[in-house]
Amino acid sequence: MTEERAAIIAKIKEQKKNPNLKLKLKEKTEYFTNLLFYTLFDTDTVVAKNVNLLENTFEELVDLACWEIEKPCSKIWQSYLECLPTILTKLNRDAQAFMKNDPAANSIEEVYMAYPGFYAIAIYRLSHQLLKFGLPLVPRLMTEYAHRLSGTDIHPGATIGDSFFIDHATGIVIGETVIIKDHVNMYQGVTLGGLYVDRKLRNTKRHPTIENNVTIYANATILGGDTVIGTNSIIGGNTWITSSVPENSIISNTSEIKIKKAL
Missing domain, CATH: 2.160.10.10 (Hexapeptide repeat proteins)
Incomplete structure (x- = not known):
């Protein structure tokens, strides 16, 4: 390595002042978000198998996101898992609101698979519960992932009631x-x-x-x-x-x- 390159590398290292900025957390959160969506909605996904996979992935997120050791992030998973049926019930009501309000919706399957507004609402509801449990950063990364895919920016801290309909979304x-x-x-x-x-x-x-x-x-x-x-x-x-x-x-x-x- 030349002295010039070594000097450049040293300057970059000097400016990397955030020891907890691990981009792997962002990538792992997106993977976790996709797993959640498949677990709740995909007909061919085996729920029991995916729940185990979700738990393992969640443990990895905890290791990456919970920088303060005293915070009981690892205890969140079971409580979150118990909330998933209720969240799914709300999302099914949201999907029915799309069918009720949009004459362009030809089937409920189309709403789940092709509507960016529904996707944004789904990830919001899944992230909102994690935020309520106190998991840091992950909920925001989840909604930003949905924002990138749907054009809809919903902060996970917002409070949204039943049967929410977003048309076109962008x-x-x-x-x-x-x-x-x-x-x-x-x-x-x-x-x-x-x-x-x-x-x-x-x-x-x-x-x-x-x-x-x-x-x-x-x-x-x-x-x-x-x-x-x-x-x-x-x-x-x-x-x-x-x-x-x-x-x-x-x-x-x-x-x-x-x-x-x-x-």
Whole structure:
């Protein structure tokens, strides 16, 4: 090795200041996420066999992700496993919401296999439970994996109720402290975010609440922790909302569109 190359390598090592930044954790999390999806939905997957494989993979994730030895990460698996039937029940209700709301859905199998919105919801629900149990980093890596595949960015800390329907999915952002209640329909490009970004807002309710039976159309932006969209409301496309909306409201963008006949 030349002195010049040795100097370059030494400088790189000097700048690698994060001893726990192991990219293997990201790759292993993606593998774990795929295993979960196959275990819950694939007809040909043997559940008992995959559960054992999931447990072994989870142990590897614990070794990579739990840097603080005193945290009982290894005790999470059994509790998480016991939650999987309940999570699957919720996801089946989500899939039925897709069938109910989307006339383009030709079969329930199509929803499970071809709808990016359903995939994003599935990985959100699976990661959300792990976050509640206190497993570090892995839940966020799971939803970022789903984000990359689906175009839908759902933070695992969000709270989402039953029968959630996302149509087209691309460009949706759902922040960490969002609360979405039951039977909500959402279209592409919707943002449920904060009014501004400030580290001081950490651990505060900074994203909106969406009550039951709300429909939010494409590219609507709803911001703020005190913002509540009331039950049975319809939020029109391209709207910008930073204050609460009463129940049974219809919010629309009133921009004027002019059409001229070509000569």
